[in-house]
Amino acid sequence: MTRRALTAATAVALAFGMTCALGACEGTVPTVNAPTSAASATPDLTEAQEQRIRADLLATIKECNDTKDPTNLAQAMSGPELQIRTSELKVAQKNGKLDPKTTIPDDLTQTVIPTDNGWPRAVFSITTTTEDQQSERLLVFTQGDARENYRLWAVARLFQGAKMPKFTVPSIGSQMGHEDDGNLVMTPKEAVTRYADVLQNGTKSQYASDFGDDYFRDNLAQLSATVQQGMERNKGTQRQTFTPVDGQMQIMRSSDGGDLVVAQIDSVWTRAAGEGRESQPASDAERAIFADGKATSTMKATYVNVVAIYIPPAKSGQKVQAVGAERQVVKVEAV
Amino acid sequence: MNDGQEEETHVPRRHPAPSRHAKIMRGIVTPIFGLLAVTCIVFGILNQTIWEPSRDVTAVAHMDGIQYAVIDPGVLDLVDKSVQVRVEATSVEPASGTTASSDDAHDANTTDGATADTVKEPATCIAIGSPKDASGWLAGESYTRVTGLDSWSALSTTNEQARGNASTSDQQVAFADSDMWTSTSCGKTSASLRLPDAKATQVAIVDFGGKASDATISMHWVRQSVPNFALPWYFAGGLCIILAVLSASVFAMDPATRRNRFAKVVKPRKKKEQVEETTTIAAAVAGTFASMKPRRRPKGADGKPRGRHGRHAGTAAQETEPPQIIDPTSRNLVAEQTHRVDASGQSQDTSPRSTTSATTSDEATSVITPEELQAYFARLVREETGSIPVVTTDEPTGTVTEATTMQSDDAAQASVTVETAVTDDAPDATTKDGSADRDGETSADAQNKEND
Numbered sequence: 001m002t003r004r005a006l007t008a009a010t011a012v013a014l015a016f017g018m019t020c021a022l023g024a025c026e027g028t029v030p031t032v033n034a035p036t037s038a039a040s041a042t043p044d045l046t047e048a049q050e051q052r053i054r055a056d057l058l059a060t061i062k063e064c065n066d067t068k069d070p071t072n073l074a075q076a077m078s079g080p081e082l083q084i085r086t087s088e089l090k091v092a093q094k095n096g097k098l099d100p101k102t103t104i105p106d107d108l109t110q111t112v113i114p115t116d117n118g119w120p121r122a123v124f125s126i127t128t129t130t131e132d133q134q135s136e137r138l139l140v141f142t143q144g145d146a147r148e149n150y151r152l153w154a155v156a157r158l159f160q161g162a163k164m165p166k167f168t169v170p171s172i173g174s175q176m177g178h179e180d181d182g183n184l185v186m187t188p189k190e191a192v193t194r195y196a197d198v199l200q201n202g203t204k205s206q207y208a209s210d211f212g213d214d215y216f217r218d219n220l221a222q223l224s225a226t227v228q229q230g231m232e233r234n235k236g237t238q239r240q241t242f243t244p245v246d247g248q249m250q251i252m253r254s255s256d257g258g259d260l261v262v263a264q265i266d267s268v269w270t271r272a273a274g275e276g277r278e279s280q281p282a283s284d285a286e287r288a289i290f291a292d293g294k295a296t297s298t299m300k301a302t303y304v305n306v307v308a309i310y311i312p313p314a315k316s317g318q319k320v321q322a323v324g325a326e327r328q329v330v331k332v333e334a335v
Numbered sequence: 336m337n338d339g340q341e342e343e344t345h346v347p348r349r350h351p352a353p354s355r356h357a358k359i360m361r362g363i364v365t366p367i368f369g370l371l372a373v374t375c376i377v378f379g380i381l382n383q384t385i386w387e388p389s390r391d392v393t394a395v396a397h398m399d400g401i402q403y404a405v406i407d408p409g410v411l412d413l414v415d416k417s418v419q420v421r422v423e424a425t426s427v428e429p430a431s432g433t434t435a436s437s438d439d440a441h442d443a444n445t446t447d448g449a450t451a452d453t454v455k456e457p458a459t460c461i462a463i464g465s466p467k468d469a470s471g472w473l474a475g476e477s478y479t480r481v482t483g484l485d486s487w488s489a490l491s492t493t494n495e496q497a498r499g500n501a502s503t504s505d506q507q508v509a510f511a512d513s514d515m516w517t518s519t520s521c522g523k524t525s526a527s528l529r530l531p532d533a534k535a536t537q538v539a540i541v542d543f544g545g546k547a548s549d550a551t552i553s554m555h556w557v558r559q560s561v562p563n564f565a566l567p568w569y570f571a572g573g574l575c576i577i578l579a580v581l582s583a584s585v586f587a588m589d590p591a592t593r594r595n596r597f598a599k600v601v602k603p604r605k606k607k608e609q610v611e612e613t614t615t616i617a618a619a620v621a622g623t624f625a626s627m628k629p630r631r632r633p634k635g636a637d638g639k640p641r642g643r644h645g646r647h648a649g650t651a652a653q654e655t656e657p658p659q660i661i662d663p664t665s666r667n668l669v670a671e672q673t674h675r676v677d678a679s680g681q682s683q684d685t686s687p688r689s690t691t692s693a694t695t696s697d698e699a700t701s702v703i704t705p706e707e708l709q710a711y712f713a714r715l716v717r718e719e720t721g722s723i724p725v726v727t728t729d730e731p732t733g734t735v736t737e738a739t740t741m742q743s744d745d746a747a748q749a750s751v752t753v754e755t756a757v758t759d760d761a762p763d764a765t766t767k768d769g770s771a772d773r774d775g776e777t778s779a780d781a782q783n784k785e786n787d
Contacts, residue, residue, distance in 0.1 A: 004356075004586070008364045011578065015371045015571065032409040032483040033535070042465060042536060046517070053514050078506075117467045146471030147502040149514045 043113040043173030044121055050111050050170070053141065053150045054125065058104060061085070061152070065102070068093045078142065079153040079248055080264040083304045084328040087289060094288035101326075103130045104137055104155060112252050115173035120144045122153070122176060122250040124260065126164070135160055138308050138324050140250050140262050153250065154262050156308040156324035159215040164323060165254035165310050177251030177259040184259055184311045186210070188251050191311050191320050192263040196242040199265070199305075209319075216307065216325035227271070227282060235274030242267045242305070257313040260323075265305040270335075272298040281332055290332040302331040353587075360587035365579050372575030379568030388561050395553040396481055396490035403478035404541040404552055408466050410483055410490075411533035414556035418533050420461055421555070423525040424547035427459065460542045461528040462516035469540045472513065474499030481552060490554065510542040 045053070060076040070086040077085055085102070092098040105127040112124040123141040130137075135158050142153040158164070168174045179189040186194065194207035202208070202221045211217070224240060231238045248264035273279040279299035281287040286301050308324035353361070392414050398404060404422070411418050464472075477496045485491040511519045517537075520528040528539070543550060 004360075004364075008367065008582075012367060012371070015375070015575065029484045029486060030413050032407060032413060044465075044468070045514075049514065049517065117471075119471060143514070144506070145502045145504040146468065146474060146515070147507040147513070148504050149506075149508050149512065151506075 041115050041173070043115055043170060045113050045123065047111060047113075047170050050113060050123060050125065050141075051108075053123075054108075054139070055106070057141070057150070057152050058106060061104070064089065065092075065098055068098070076151055077153075078144070078151040080245075080304050080306050080326075081140075081152050081154045083330050084155070084306070084326060087285075087304075087328050087330040091285050091288040094291065095284065099285075100130075100132060100134065101157065103132075103134065104139065105130050109136065110167065111170050112167040112174050113170045114176045114252070116176045119146055121150075122252065123150065124167075124250075124252050124262075126158070135324075138262065142250060154264070154306045154326070156262060156306050156326050158308070158324035159322070162214075162323040163310075163321070165256060165258050165260055165312075167252065167260075168255050174255075175253045177253045177261075179249060179251070181251065181253075181259055183257065183314050185314055185316070185318070185320055186311060188249060188259050188261040188263075188309075188311060191261060191309050192244045192249060192265065192307070195307060195309055195320070195322065196244050196265045199267070200240065200242045212319040212321040214322040214325075216322055216327075231271065231273070234277055236272050236277070236279070237274070238269070238271045240267055240269045254310075256316075258316070259311045261309045261311060263307055263309070265307055267303045267305055269301045269303065270298065271301075279334070283329070285329050286332045289329055290334075293332065293334055296334040298335050300333050300335050301329050302333075304328055304330050354589050356589060357587040360582045364586070365583040368575045368579035368582060372572045372579060375568050375572030375575055379565045379572060382568055383563075383565035386564070388558075388564065390558045390561055392487055392556045392558060393553055394484055394486075394488055394490045395551055396479075396492045398479045398492065398550050398552070399548055400546050401477070401479050401494070401550070402543050402546055403473055403476055404481065404492075404543075404550075405469055405473065405478055406481040406539035406541075406552070406554070407483070408538050409535045410481055410554075411463075411530060411537055411539060412535055413484060415558050416533055417529075417531050417557055417559075419527065419529045419555040420539050421525065421527040421553045422459055422461055422541050422543070422550065423553075424459055424543050424550040425524070426549075427524055427543050427545045427547050429545045458511070458521045458544045459524055459526045459547070460511045460519055460521040460544070461526045462510065462513070462519040462540050462542075463528070463530060463537050464516045464540060465536065466538050468513075468515040469538045470497060471499075472510075472515070472540065473497040475501030481554075490552065510544075516540075 057076040060072065064070060064073050064076075064085075068089050070089045073082055073085055073089070088099060088102050107128045108125050109128055110126045114121055114123065121143045125139045125141070127137045127139065129135060138154075138156045138158055139152060140154040140156075141150040143150045177188060180187045185191075194205075195211060198205040198207050198211055199217060199220055202217075202224070220240075224238070227238050230236075243266050245264040245266055250262045252260050254260055269282075271279050271282070277297065278295040279297055280295055281290045281299065282301065289301075290299075304327070306326040307322055310321050310323050312318040312320070406420065411420075474497055477494065480493045480495050482491045482493055511521050518528065518530075520526050524543075526541075530537075530539075541552065
């Protein structure tokens with residue numbers, strides 16, 4: 001009997017307790033789960049953001065192209081591309097039309113978005129071929145600071161048939177490289193310095209065999225040889241020096257462990273005419289930049305070169321290969 | 336059997352005065368459970384209707400003298416994926432030395448207004464971005480962190496100083512113009528941003544454009560799934576109802592009575608079997624005597640066979656008899672047969688079987704004398720050399736057997752009885768020529784069937 005009463009009392013107490021516990025319940029307040037470490041490896045931009053940024057920048061650039069006025073270019077461009085495009089617009093002002101090589105297609109074949117947390121950040125995008133079947137462009141957008149926006153830092157025209165390395169899809173994101181990345185055939189900094197040497201000295205360079213043949217190198221050697229022939233006829237001299245620009249280098253790691261390096265190499269082409277002759281600009285662009293300058297016996301043309309070099313991993317046994325380049329005279333002076 | 340059932344149902348009625356235990360259970364415990372059940376159901380209904388948790392959750396945080404606020408990752412989608420963030424400041428003191436904010440949110444992504452030279456009115460903006468971008472933007476600044484919910488109506492906040500150095504770039508853009516944000520919304524002193532699909536990796540970053548005084552951040556979620564608090568109440572109510580019913584019935588019984596009752600609940604089957612057995616034995620005995628009954632009973636003109644066979648052939652004639660006698664299970668055929676064999680063994684093993692001869696031999700056993708037996712044998716020898724009366728008397732037996740065999744095709748039970756009947760008739764089969772083969776076949780068939 002007492003046990004039964006006890007059971008009944010327990011039941012009553014339980015029911016009463018439940019009443020109190022559930023009577024005015026709103027549910028427990030949800031708590032925030034600590035963000036997982038995977039969150040830090042997310043791409044810095046979505047593809048949509050990249051597209052929006054690129055579209056905005058290209059719109060600004062197009063505006064400048066149309067007005068042939070480089071004033072607002074700094075909003076959309078930085079680094080070597082700002083120098084190149086400013087010069088190109090100056091040439092266009094003189095010649096009345098923009099060189100077709102300045103075209104940047106709107107559509108992309110690929111974009112490479114970094115996952116790095118810090119700044120500066122760089123996004124590599126590869127466009128489609130142009131409407132007039134020029135080769136694809138490699139665009140490099142950089143964001144120098146969290147409070148800055150992305151700007152077009154470099155454009156390199158990819159060589160016909162150049163074999164580009166593979167990159168991780170933009171939804172996963174790639175990792176940016178450093179100037180002194182190891183486990184490669186050579187570090188990016190070395191590669192740019194040595195390539196500059198190869199450009200300057202051609203096949204006589206001690207590094208010539210480290211680099212595969214490419215269109216840019218062959219073209220420069222050919223041009224140099226042609227000018228050299230002309231100069232020799234009037235006992236003149238010509239000399240071209242290539243100097244990598246410190247800090248002007250963007251590196252992206254490919255999925256096979258190699259690095260794609262885009263770097264600025266400045267070159268100065270000094271041509272001295274012999275036998276009391278005047279040294280004239282060597283091209284339409286030089287002429288446009290030289291403008292109304294007074295020619296003397298010696299002419300010094302400064303070029304900005306952008307080269308895209310793929311450095312394969314050390315174990316691959318491949319040569320370092322230039323895959324794209326851009327070259328534009330930015331200053332022509334008579335000395 | 337019927338008597339037993341009646342006895343069971345009458346047991347509780349034998350106690351007109353309930354015990355003290357029953358009184359407590361029915362008078363106190365049952366009403367308590369009943370009341371609890373009603374309370375639970377009422378609370379359940381209340382929880383389902385007026386106390387239903389609100390679908391709209393709005394939580395607010397207050398802050399003062401701060402320019403930036405960050406809603407932590409995981410807070411935006413804390414209650415639901417769809418969230419509306421609203422920030423408001425009573426007044427904003429323009430920050431000195433900082434670049435002006437964008438005056439127009441719609442121009443957020445056009446680049447021509449990126450670097451503002453003139454100091455414009457501060458704007459309050461909300462932007463959605465990734466945590467690393469937010470911390471990059473806030474480098475070197477102090478800000479308020481919204482870390483979660485303190486209650487359903489209050490956000491929890493902490494004040495922090497972001498690591499890193501403030502940007503010194505001359506290319507700084509306005510907050511709303513940054514490329515890093517996936518969406519932005521700006522207003523003069525208040526801004527509102529609706530996020531239909533918030534992710535745990537997203538943060539919201541708020542820039543009041545200057546030191547904001549008496550600022551609030553409110554987050555509004557519309558819950559798609561509201562917790563159901565009514566169901567546990569209904570469940571508890573149902574349990575209480577069951578307990579009330581049980582305490583009024585089973586638990587109210589005296590433990591001893593309940594045990595007895597349970598014993599009875601369990602027993603009847605055993606008892607039934609016992610009763611069945613006893614009735615079977617009784618019926619066997621009764622059946623033995625009942626076999627004599629047909630003798631008194633006027634035999635049908637159509638030559639209806641004895642009770643045993645009649646049971647298989649048809650029950651029309653037996654309907655008038657008491658159930659104990661006609662019940663098939665109450666007949667012990669083995670016992671019956673043994674009795675019959677004994678009886679016939681006492682009289683004559685070779686005597687031709689007929690309904691009348693069998694019963695007469697039974698009767699004669701007690702009064703027969705050696706002299707009469709001698710005379711009977713003599714008569715029998717005479718009869719056998721002459722006409723055979725067996726043929727005429729056995730004809731109906733043969734047809735009955737055949738009919739039973741046909742029935743046996745369907746049921747094994749029947750085949751068993753058929754077998755019994757056939758073995759019973761075996762002496763007849765040996766004596767007669769005409770039906771011998773047929774009977775042998777049917778018995779073989781029946782046995783085969785049984786083996787199958």
